Amino acid sequence: MRKKIFTMLLLGLALLTQLFYGKQLFADSAEDWQLSFQDPATPIMEGIINLHHDFMFFICAISIFVSWILVRTLWHYHWKKNKYPSAMVHGTAIEIIWTVTPSITLLAIAVPSFALLYSMDEIIAPAITIKTVGHQWYWSYEYSDYTNDANDAVMFESYMIPEEDLTLGQLRLLEVDNPMVIPVNTHVRLIITAADVLHSWAVPSLGIKCDAVPGRLNQSSLFVKREGIFYGQCSEICGVNHGFMPIVVEAVSLPNYISWVANKLSE
Known part of the structure; x- marks a missing residue:
């Protein structure tokens, strides 16, 4: 009996040590039965x-x-x-x-x-401008600040990964094949629009939700303070596949971002 109690105390102590001194984890996507906010990154x-x-x-x-x-x-x-009601009215x-x-x-x-x-x-002297376009039913991104020898900017489309193609640890209905990559501690300007119907570009951990309206350019800003992968979804009912156009933003260090841009330009 004493041995069992001693073992339980050791396990509890190990759990408390892990909670207080272990690596900090962030919830940058929705969780089951979640009632509170996701961990902020901006x-x-x-x-x-x-x-x-x-x-x-x-x-x-x-x-x-x-x-x-x-x-x-x-x-x-x-x-x-009070059988006799009060006569006071004012x-x-x-x-x-x-x-x-x-x-x-x-x-x-x-x-x-x-x-x-x-x-x-407020938009504070952005170092990077990214154009985000909503489509039925996917997102496309354009980094117009960078061009290759053929004067082509970095452009790519971001589609949801089907459930049958997910690997262990990936999130259903939230993973994409090409996430939007941005550097940390950098002012980023987003220009958001749509090509067909109303969409809405929303990422809870980044505190952003901006409508994508056909024929209109809306803008917003980002300043991500930590590295990570942040998940969002279209927040405007845009058709039958509205729930199948997730948003993934990957915040990386500046050297990794420069390497990513160089690889995109060489493709």
């Missing part, structure tokens, strides 16, 4: 998560207060306890309170909301 996504957490304080406080008022009212003003003080207090709360919420909203629209 300053924008970090701001979105922090803003959500700040708002949750107000939401919980207001919910608890309103629930307390409702329960107290139902308990103390039940018809069995209260200036309470009306001022329940008008001014929500107004102040909304202002406190609005200030950080607008700050984050405008920072998402």
